[in-house]
Amino acid sequence: EVQLVESGGGLxxxxxxxxxxxxxxxxxxxxxxxxWVRQAPGRGLxxxxxxxxxxxxxxxxxxxxxxxAVSRDNANNSLFLQMNSLRAEDTAxxxxxxxxxxxxxxxxxxxxxxxxxxxxxxx
Amino acid sequence: xxxxxxxxxxxxxxxxxxxxxxxxxxxxxxHVFWYQQRPGQSPVLVMYQDKKxxxxxxxxxxxxxxxxxxTLTISGTQTVDEAEYYCQAWDRSAYAFGTGTKVTVL
Numbered sequence: 001e002v003q004l005v006e007s008g009g010g011l012x013x014x015x016x017x018x019x020x021x022x023x024x025x026x027x028x029x030x031x032x033x034x035x036w037v038r039q040a041p042g043r044g045l046x047x048x049x050x051x052x053x054x055x056x057x058x059x060x061x062x063x064x065x066x067x068x069a070v071s072r073d074n075a076n077n078s079l080f081l082q083m084n085s086l087r088a089e090d091t092a093x094x095x096x097x098x099x100x101x102x103x104x105x106x107x108x109x110x111x112x113x114x115x116x117x118x119x120x121x122x123x
Numbered sequence: 124x125x126x127x128x129x130x131x132x133x134x135x136x137x138x139x140x141x142x143x144x145x146x147x148x149x150x151x152x153x154h155v156f157w158y159q160q161r162p163g164q165s166p167v168l169v170m171y172q173d174k175k176x177x178x179x180x181x182x183x184x185x186x187x188x189x190x191x192x193x194t195l196t197i198s199g200t201q202t203v204d205e206a207e208y209y210c211q212a213w214d215r216s217a218y219a220f221g222t223g224t225k226v227t228v229l
Contacts, residue, residue, distance in 0.1 A: 035218070037166075045158070045166065045209050047218035059216050062124060095165060102172070107213035109156035109171035116165060
């Protein structure tokens, strides 16, 4: 079964750090671009970061640039999000999502999503 | 950053057609993706590259994209289609999501 499972969420203080993980299974992880998307309570979806299959291309939303860092370990089928200098507005469910692998298309839709992990930033 | 605007809500009777719009500058020149999100669940891709349905998505879902507006159409809407819908596009090194549309079937 194709699956993404996030972990690492929890309570963090403003200015603190958290590291999220996403374990992939059931597909060739190293072939796919991966993404992080978040959703604040009662709010819409917000894209956070994207990393290409070989980690050569990395992108961030302006709201997290300079504070968050995405990485991946293809040998262990894992995606990570290091979150530093956390703010109250970073409180959200964080989803990892797989990008479609479509020939001749650089940025495509997200066909597989994890169940999400909740990050709460509060003192 | 690129902005995608959707109507906050759409109400449709069972069996009728629901149309959800997504507006953005020159959106017709980009690929648009659509997601369905039911309460308490993760999003599900229902349309990609404007008008392609992933496997498992019913034929009653269709998409179009031209000018500044993309549209997701649900024909013969069923009660199971009641959910929040988001559009998405890639612009200048970032993905943008639309503001979301709550589809109510009653």
